[in-house]
Each structure stands twice: as C-alpha cells, then as structure tokens.
Amino acid sequence: MRTLTTTEDLAQFCEMARGFPYVTIDTEFLRERTYYSKLCLIQMAVPGEDDDTAVLIDPLVEGLSLEPLYDLFRDTSVVKVFHAARQDLEIFFVEAQVFPEPLFDTQVAAMVCGFGEQVGYETLVRKIVKQGVDKSSRFTDWSRRPLTDAQQKYALADVTHLRRVYEFLAARLQESGRSHWVEEELQLLTHPDTYTVKPSQAWKRVKTRTNSPKFLSIVRELARFREGYAQSRNVPRNRVYKDDALIELASTKPGSLNDLGRSRLLLREARRGEIAEGILKAVELGKNCAPEDMPVVEKRDDKQQVNPALADLLRVLLKAKTESSGVAPKLIATASELDLLASGNRDVAALHGWRNEVFGEDALRLCEGRVALAAKGGSVRIVTL
Known part of the structure; x- marks a missing residue:
C-alpha cells in the first residue's frame, strides 16, 4: 500500500x-x-x-x-x-x-x-x-x-x-x-x-413547541450566538449548549449570571465567561426585538386541509410507479410531499425534472380528476377518464 x-x-x-x-x-x-x-x-x-x-x-x-x-x-x-x-x-x-x-x-x-x-x-x-x-x-x-x-x-x-x-x-x-x-x-x-450554515438562519433547525414570534425572537438570537461561537472556535454547537438548554433559556429569559446559575440544562462552562455573556446579550436582543423584525414560522398546509382519500390514492400511484421504474419511493416523493399535493400545493419537487416524468405528471392528472386507478391482477393501472 x-x-x-x-x-x-x-x-x-x-x-x-x-x-x-x-x-x-x-x-x-x-x-x-x-x-x-x-x-x-x-x-x-x-x-x-x-x-x-x-x-x-x-x-x-x-x-x-x-x-x-x-x-x-x-x-x-x-x-x-x-x-x-x-x-x-x-x-x-x-x-x-x-x-x-x-x-x-x-x-x-x-x-x-x-x-x-x-x-x-x-x-x-x-x-x-x-x-x-x-x-x-x-x-x-x-x-x-x-x-x-x-x-x-x-x-x-x-x-x-x-x-x-x-x-x-x-x-x-x-x-x-x-x-x-x-x-x-x-x-x-x-x-x-x-x-453554508448562516448563524442568522440557525434557529430554523431548533424544534420548538410554540410559534410565538416573541419566543422565537429569543430562540433566533440564542441560536445565532451559538452558531457563530461554534464556527469561530471550531467546536461542536452542542459543546456550547444543547437545544434543550436553548429552549429553556428562551423560556426563562435570564437577565443575570445568577439567573444562569439556576438553569437545569446549561453546561457548567456556559454559566460564566464569553458564553454566559453571549447568552445574556442574545436574550436581551430577543426580548427587545421590534414586532416587524420578529421571526415567523412559514405556514404549511395542515392535516385538516389534506384530502385523505386523494392522499391515499397518491400513495397507491407512487407505489405502482416505483415498482415499474425500480426507483426508491422516497427519492421520488416523501409522505409529506404527497400530503402537500393532496392539499392543493403544487410547489413540490415531485412535479419537476425527472420526477415529473416518472410520477408527477400522472399525480397531477390524478389530483385534477382526469385519471383514475384500477387494479388489474397484482398491478395497478391508470385509467383515463
């Protein structure tokens, strides 16, 4: 060798x-x-x-x-x-x-x-x-x-x-x-x-249970500081503080080092020095964020807007298409993308490029009621209406 x-x-x-x-x-x-x-x-x-x-x-x-x-x-x-x-x-x-x-x-x-x-x-x-x-x-x-x-x-x-x-x-x-x-x-x-991970966008990777703009403003600043600190010092972001600690900080809104000392989830190293100062500053920036600058979670089509029968038909169509083409199903369309299609959303990858050739074109025809699905032996075929 x-x-x-x-x-x-x-x-x-x-x-x-x-x-x-x-x-x-x-x-x-x-x-x-x-x-x-x-x-x-x-x-x-x-x-x-x-x-x-x-x-x-x-x-x-x-x-x-x-x-x-x-x-x-x-x-x-x-x-x-x-x-x-x-x-x-x-x-x-x-x-x-x-x-x-x-x-x-x-x-x-x-x-x-x-x-x-x-x-x-x-x-x-x-x-x-x-x-x-x-x-x-x-x-x-x-x-x-x-x-x-x-x-x-x-x-x-x-x-x-x-x-x-x-x-x-x-x-x-x-x-x-x-x-x-x-x-x-x-x-x-x-x-x-x-x-390219931009610190200003790092908050979108943090899973929260609330979409309150005020709460998300603090989450955004805490995530921004953590990402920038981790990048500049080449340390894992979880070594700065983990997501659960970030959520806790956004909820308790500490205003002093004494407040940080009461945190249950914050690492000991993060309760003093540069990290502690960065946390307190981030919380303050988040709390004082102007309403027009607060982050807003993009609204997605929820389950109530999905036509469940159409979503099931799209799953059947996808299974039939993957069996005939030999392509992995998730490579063509994910379950969430199928639900988006069934809710009327047309901004999905399955309707573009080679995916449209394999699946998207017929999926759109199915959504518009121009074709139906029929069982023939062990396979599914498309019937033009």
Whole structure:
C-alpha cells in the first residue's frame, strides 16, 4: 500500500490520473470534537484490477499541499466517483471552496437503479462485486499515526471496489437513459448553499413547541450566538449548549449570571465567561426585538386541509410507479410531499425534472380528476377518464 506524503508525489499521481476516464475517491475524518470535519486521510484509485493503482494520501503531514488534488477536481475530462459524497464534498468546499467536476455519486445512482433508499457501500460491493467488506476499522481514530495495516486495508477497499461499482451503475444508467436523473440529483450536492450554515438562519433547525414570534425572537438570537461561537472556535454547537438548554433559556429569559446559575440544562462552562455573556446579550436582543423584525414560522398546509382519500390514492400511484421504474419511493416523493399535493400545493419537487416524468405528471392528472386507478391482477393501472 502506497501512502503519498509530499506535494510532489501527489502531483505526479494526479497528473497520471488525468489519463483515465474516472478516479474513485473517499475520505476518513473526525468530527466529534470540532465544528468542521477534520480531514485525516484521502483514498484514491484509477481504473485497474489490483491495489497497485490505488493510493492513500496523508493530509496531516506537515507541508503537504492538496492543490494538485483540487486541480484534478477542476479537470472536467475526468469523472470523480464517490459513494455518499455529501460529507466528503463539505470537507473540500470548506477547505478550498472547490467541488469535483464532473461528480458521480454511487449511492444516488444506486437509488435510481433500483437498489433501494440510501443503500450502503457494503451492500453494493456484495451485490455487484460479489465480495465482502471488512468494516471493523470504521470507528477508529483516523487522526492517530501511524495507521495500522487493518486501517490502511479498510481505507483502500473503499476506493478499489468502488471502481467496479461505478462501471456497473454507469453502464446501467446509460442503458436505461437515466443518466440525466442522477445529474439532476447531484446539482444540490454541488451547490455552495448546501454546506453554508448562516448563524442568522440557525434557529430554523431548533424544534420548538410554540410559534410565538416573541419566543422565537429569543430562540433566533440564542441560536445565532451559538452558531457563530461554534464556527469561530471550531467546536461542536452542542459543546456550547444543547437545544434543550436553548429552549429553556428562551423560556426563562435570564437577565443575570445568577439567573444562569439556576438553569437545569446549561453546561457548567456556559454559566460564566464569553458564553454566559453571549447568552445574556442574545436574550436581551430577543426580548427587545421590534414586532416587524420578529421571526415567523412559514405556514404549511395542515392535516385538516389534506384530502385523505386523494392522499391515499397518491400513495397507491407512487407505489405502482416505483415498482415499474425500480426507483426508491422516497427519492421520488416523501409522505409529506404527497400530503402537500393532496392539499392543493403544487410547489413540490415531485412535479419537476425527472420526477415529473416518472410520477408527477400522472399525480397531477390524478389530483385534477382526469385519471383514475384500477387494479388489474397484482398491478395497478391508470385509467383515463
């Protein structure tokens, strides 16, 4: 197993990779103790049948620049293949504001090709490559050096088997004419907004039992402070204070350090110093928020507006469409999206792009009463009215 530890060696490998139609890539990282993922290892492989065409890259080595890899990412003549790429892409975007182009995600492709929802890498290797994957090193500390032989073998397997998985899925997509389906899905993965967390919007991720604008004003300021503090110091947001403590603070509205000391859920470290000062300031800002600046939760169609019979029919139609197309149901439409359709909402993903071809067009016709569903043997067919 070859490990690259110099910029020169990495540049040579990336230059060699440009002579191939694709390269497989994976990463190992840690995130338990930081806000942003700590990149600990990169694995890459070019087409081939053995491990000699694959390498490990150690980004923790002092003086190693990843710029040759980023140059390869920008080379559109080489497809960059990942499995479940979201976390990998976040690392590269945060580090260098670069996305691999063109990108191929085998997890997304597998869902389109009928392998189920969020299918794991081991499953694809077992079904396509007909081999097993030893995952015993999955939860090891990838920041410690030296890496064990087991860790290196595990890491390398994540890109060597991926070659055959990619070739199989790419061929199937080409045969079925569904390559553009995957391309549509990957547009979200390569959009900067997917990986940009704005402190001012962090409150929307906090689950509350009340939609009172006054209460949400304090929640917004507490979430804004926590997110900004966590980002600036690269610590997990829950190490600042957890959501349940945030909700408690928004309810009790502490005005002094003594008030903070009475909190049941606030971490001891958060009751003094910068965090305590930030909490008190955030609460004060939330309490004094002008009515016109208070946050408002977007109203969604509630259950009373949903036509239950139509919602059930849409579920039957979706099941029939997924059986005939072999695409995972949740990839086409979620249960909440079906309810939105049944309530008259037309701003749903199922009515756009490839989803509209597979399901949305007939779903809309069903909602408008232009078609009906009929059982024929063990299948469901669409009847034009």
